[in-house]
Amino acid sequence: MVALESYPALVLNADFRPLSYFPLSLWSWQEAVKAVVSERVNVVSVYEREVHSPNWAMRLPSVISLKEYIPAARRPAFTRFNVFLRDRFACQYCGDELPAHDLTFDHVVPRALGGRTTWANVVAACSPCNLRKGARLPRQAGMHLRRWPTEPSTFELQENGRSFPPNFLHQSWRDFLYWDTELEQF
Template sequence: MTAVNFKPALLLNADFRPVSMVPMSLISGQDAIKDTLSERLSVVETYDIPIRTQGSRLGNAINMKLPSVVALKHYVSVDRPAPFTRYSVFIRDKKRCAYCQKELTMSEFTFDHVVPRSKGGKDCFENVVVSCSPCNTIKADKSLREAGMTLARKAIAPTVRQLSQIAMSIPIAANALHETWMPYLGPVTVYTNESDGRFPSDMSSADYWNVELETD
């Protein structure tokens, strides 16, 4: 295959909505082409990047444009549990401290175990919340009652659908998006000022944000 600068494609469900917004469902250009050829996906939008291969005994020559938006031919349920990741917790809590509700930037927040790990608290959605540093320091290794603190909201384990709905209300960095994706993302708000740091746009941090966390 001709070497091209493969860009990711937005992956839509069979209903043409993103499979997931947290993290945004993207697949590599290579996979988008492979799964289109195997008829698992259909191409919805393309980049202006031609893809050509020579015909071979394995198949006919391919002559297409690199997909920018693809859709699954078979619907996958979005009422399944969301993956337990830092990013999921951050979005579920709407990037606010679960105790004082202060809105936090990417560099300000911490995670707190509601029931401290030292007291048997688990690593799971129901026990991990976003916290500002001052609240985390006050809470320390205490239970809510010992610390005299309360959660602003119950810490729930969200579904993919619930997290996607919350993500719609949080601005997304413009440089993380391609214009051909916009009609399929729903009513998202986009910001262009990188220094805002309101939403992870740095793909190099995907390992930190999107890797599923160990659960006890």
């Protein structure tokens, strides 16, 4: 039998959109069951798997929606991960797409030259490009940015996150994750 940990619930906001795409908003089966029992969520879809107590049984939720809408943050947090997500996990110098653990943070205007650690001065870079650029400006190193860094909106990060599907997608989640996919014609 498959372990219960293999039954996460996709969490949708009250408008039926995922709270986040990357990382995908998932709750463990325990969190989902607690939220259902405390009536904080609506069950949208369920797995075949059940959990039991001495006096009740419940099919595990696969998709739940919050009863109260949570507005998206107006400004995204300035984190390494969000910089990589803004830059679509690609080096902004050579364009190579890499996993997050193979990317580095590069200051376009190096800190040694007065550059600050802000959205407008930090980009994702692969290690070879970061080493090549060093403590110089891109033009001094003969390098060009593919896209000049700016502060992204929360919406932009969500849209970028939709381009990177997780390793596991349960069938019941598909209708809620790809709002703009072309519908099948019958």
